[in-house]
Amino acid sequence: MKNFKKIGLAMAMVASLTLTAFLPNADAATQYTVKSGDTLWKIASKYGVSLNQLKQTNNRTSNLIYPGQRLTIPSVTGVTAAEKDLMARLVHAEAKGEPYAGKVAVATVVLNRVASKEFPNTVSGVVHEKANGYYAFTPVQNGEINKPADAEAKRAVNEALTFRGQGSGSLFFYNPKTASSEWIFSRQVTVVIGNHRFAK
Template sequence: MKKLISTLTIVVALLFASPAFAYTVKSGDTMSKIARDNSLKLADLARLNPQIQNLDFIHIGEIVHTNKSEETTTKPEIVVGNSEYEINLLARLVRAEAQNEPYQGKVAVACVVLNRVDSVSFPNTIKEVIYQKGQFQPVQNGQIDKPADADSIKAVHEAMNGSRNIAAGSLFFYNPAIATSRWLDSRSTTLVIGRHVFKI
């Protein structure tokens, strides 16, 4: 049975790293640049560096771990609810998918991801749902790597704190005016907000 979003979840925190795979932040560096320079996706670099809470704010002289082999030296840590990384990731997805949509549409997009986490038909975590192959266009085109805006962050927190009913159990959403695949047309519509049609 799927866990609820608010229950305790196990996350892996990377606490130790080989100095051979550590990079010292220099003037002009960004996490995106460091990821590109080390042939990593930004999401992978973020996972290697859970000590960096804000991917858009790093300090000169800070150590950034850059090698996936570091994942073998891990220690389990118990955290309540979702990690800051997952909350930020969801906010970035909301920005990419719904930046020109009404605020309620942003909340509804966040709810779709949370509904999937609760559904037996989808993965168990926000990160796994977002990165499930072929599910979200921003993952494929790189828009997921752009920072979230204030409205998207607010919408995610609202979705996590009692506004799940906005999306009425929806597991999908799309813009029928630009969709290249029509398979969602046959599914039941739960609501329409702005240009997005939400489906169950």
């Protein structure tokens, strides 16, 4: 009888491990110990997760944290490592020479488009979207998207992921000195950063 109980327990453990392996984000939870000088914003940016998601995962309503506290870092849902790299390459190509805030805003436009019903629902789909024979983003059209991103562009993408769900809902950006489409000038401007106007 003891052997049957052991076999039953072993089978239950295997079934549990097998089920866990197929659950989404089952291995995604990472533990982080808060260090002096940390903020929820810095931690979320470091891991490229939404600030709201980090707070929800840890049942937090305030931003107060203290050294030694353990936090669970949720997985980045919906954005793969390859898509983060694609976004960083787009940011690098589109916002080279622009202020850091402008680089974050360019990445945020991509994420806002993914969340909008008007655009494809993946980063790759948004970046490679084509209409009337032209790509939505010039670097995809001219091949600049294929150049590697720098560290600042990668950091901007992580910050945009942290910022997701907040902000002014920009879906477009353009340089008013070089833009040739009258339509883009008709969009509501949300913010101006460097040489770019962001709009929705």
